Amino acid sequence: MSAKNSPTDKFYEGSDLTPEKTVKTVKEGLRGADFGEFYQEKAVSESISKQNGQYTSIAVGNSSEGFGFRTGKGEQVGYSYADEFNEKALKKAIHEAREILDNGGLKPKKDDDPVGPTMEKSDELPAFGKVDKKLFSEQATLGGMTLAEKISSIDALETYTKGLDPSVTNVSISYSSTVKDVHIITQDGQELVESRPMTSLSIQVQVTDKDGNVETARTLIGGHIDCKEAFNEAACKEAAKEALEIAKTLLIAEEAPAGVMDVVLNPGWSAVLLHEAIGHGLEGDFNRKGTSVYSGKIGQKIAGDEVTVIDAGDMPGERGSLHFDDEGTRTQENVLIKDGVLQGYMQDRQNAKLMGVKSTGNGRRQSYAHLPMPRMTNTYFAPGKHKPEDIIASVKDGLYVTNMGGGQVDITSGKFNMNATLAYRIRNGKLCEPVKGAAITGDGATVIKNITMVGNDLKLEKAAGVCGKNGQSVPVGCGQPTILVKKMTVGGAGK
Template identity: 45%
Template sequence: MQSLLSQFDVSEESIRKLVADTVHGCDDGELYLQQSQNESLLFDDGKLKTANFATDRGFGLRSVIGETSGYAHSGELTKAALARASEAVSTVKTGREGKPAEGPRPTNQRLYDDVNPIDAPDFAAKAKLLTEIDAHLRARDARVRQVTVSMAASWSHIEILRADGQHLTDVRPLVRLNVSVVVGDGDHQETGSAGAGGRKGFGEFLADGKWQETAEEALRQALVNLAAAPAPAGTFDVVLGSGWPGVMLHEAVGHGLEGDFNRKKTSAFAGLLGQQVAAKGVTVVDDGTISERRGSLSIDDEGTPTNRNVLIEDGKLVAYMQDRQNARLMGMDATGNGRRESYAHRPMPRMTNTFMTAGEHTPEEIISSVKNGIYSVSFGGGQVDITSGKFVFGCTEAYLIEDGKVTRPIKGAMLIGNGPDAMKRITMIGNDSALDTGIGMCGKAGQWVPVGVGQPHLRMNAVTVGGTQA
């Protein structure tokens, strides 16, 4: 594969010298190059509504001194653009001398192939598949009124050049399928949705039978919601399902464990290393090394190999997620969590695949232990305040638990609480820890990156539930 450095209108030797001169005297910095392709198709109302294909390439040049960083980017791989970027980011040095920090230690880990998922199957085959999914769902149940299906694929080739000449590269495929179904009975309509994805080619992904599995799950959820009654409000013991409900852990706890928030002391977890921040038995991990998972990376966007980072162990806070800048300022090691949306963005500490590890109880044991409670199987949107830890999450599939048994489906349930407090309300941890199906996207400071979330079944005592039933 052709190096991105060779696509400049200047020699590689000249690029290396300019980067070295730019970063000389700084604590850190690098040239980040990216070439990407993106394709998306949307099928709605019985026809292909939109189809998009885009390519992009460019670079970002960064210099870092203490808490300050200079950053410039361009979509032109030219000597002139690189020179302008160097002039801009060099202003943070003001005559300072010294060598930048040692670069990351590379490994040979490869967590996914460099296949381009846009190449196969071809566009016509993808459009035909969307039609087949629509027809399949409409034939499954006469109550299906609307089907929306989308497919998205991307391929990104990134390279990182450091001042010492270290040159790192990664090629990242990513696919995603989403299905949404509206079902109705008279004037009453409800929606269900499901999705799946990962870092692999579309051909391999679809061969796993994912589209049938995803379509059936969306229909099942929609029919459950069609039969659901308004959710009660009050304080209840709550059981959370495995997999995707880990999005609450991601939002309510995960962001609070990112290094920048803790360095600036704006996180509810700031200054609590070594202290008990969750119930005994709770272990939370961020792991970017799981093969072909949506949030995985062979290297992060600073070139640091990703790791399996234990953040909370048996309820105690033991580590934060770090990029290079915040790790250096906090006297810690970079953990492989420096991520950026694209070459036009600076890196910052971000999650990869964040989940709670398994406990010892079966899901059946957990549910049967609850006399009067709520069983939340899936979440939709939520809101979290990183500083206070307060959160609100809406359930997209939930049920009542009565006398230890799952009974009626309910709709409109909202879980309300505080992240650190919620972690201490966990009383039972399931033995079925699982990651989500590959649909997570995480936003922070205007940047979006793909992530994974997960957990086992959990019991949380005395959680505030907002509902629609008085």
């Protein structure tokens, strides 16, 4: 390794540690462990928010950095983190992280292989993120535009949006961008680095009708992009028009009906239902503990014939993509359900080891202050054979959901609830009046059996997905083609 301009340089800036010394210390710290790693990050971020004509927050020059050391054996994991990176802090972290395991008999012996005998060897990853397939630009910075340019873009977008329609009573625009540089030293001493940009631009439009009824809708631009892409004028105007259109439709929409009916989900973000209702239940930790509805069902038919579900962390340009996960495992395409048959779960190193399989590259964490766990990356229903219009035409009385909100799931029972902000009634195969406020409930295991038609129009959502689990948030992608789910429970205040 050349000492000049190494991609790891920035991680050692101002520290008394060198790469050689750190790698050696980390490997020693992992003696006797089944798994573990050193994880470091340096993040810079900024955000600007304009609400109702006033700049309510301008934060520029934020930074956050720190590292964590993890060691684990069997079901036991020790983790310690600090924001300052130096030899003393690293040794303290190693000591604290090992304490739990040392008490359980992990005290290193002299002849212990530095890479524990039971340790899974890391993938052969080309060092320093020089992967063969580029999933997103690692050159993104916050400096692509000046502060003045960002402010004038926001002002122009606000003026444009207000001018679109006299019913617009409030426009809120929020921009935030971050670049997170990640440095991992894997259990066998490989150093990996990656620069992860993430930007979001949100446009919220409030409309009020002559009777004083108020509705609000929001659209997002974002993903692994930088500010220049987020502030692309044409895309911003498109997003503003879309938000206005949704808000205006909500003004004339009736309350959603209550009852059991067939539901058609539009392509793209509706897949948040897949994420909640099925995806979480396929994460390795729940299945290792037997607390998921899908536990012990590999090889079984759990869904309709047309259903294939994939989680792929290696899709170019998608929101949940990473060249390697937060444990240093290369991301890959994992087919979770194929033609209705359960193929496998999403795994991090610990759960993979305990279940006797290999990590699938799904070990993710929110930051250096958090432990990794099995998480989704980009999860989607593979496209099927039906034309979307044929799917709608097949429904006698149901709902066509165009704007899905967020949702929640109870992994153990599989019960979920999702909120469809905006939907349309389907009557005799035709789209009819818009309805709002439909709460969709059910359990994932039943829903996935009731998917009877899958469209050929797969679309992935790049801007919206943020997944929370065990108090940790990570960006995720999700997607689907148009699909038909039979007999879902819809709750609304209407008739």
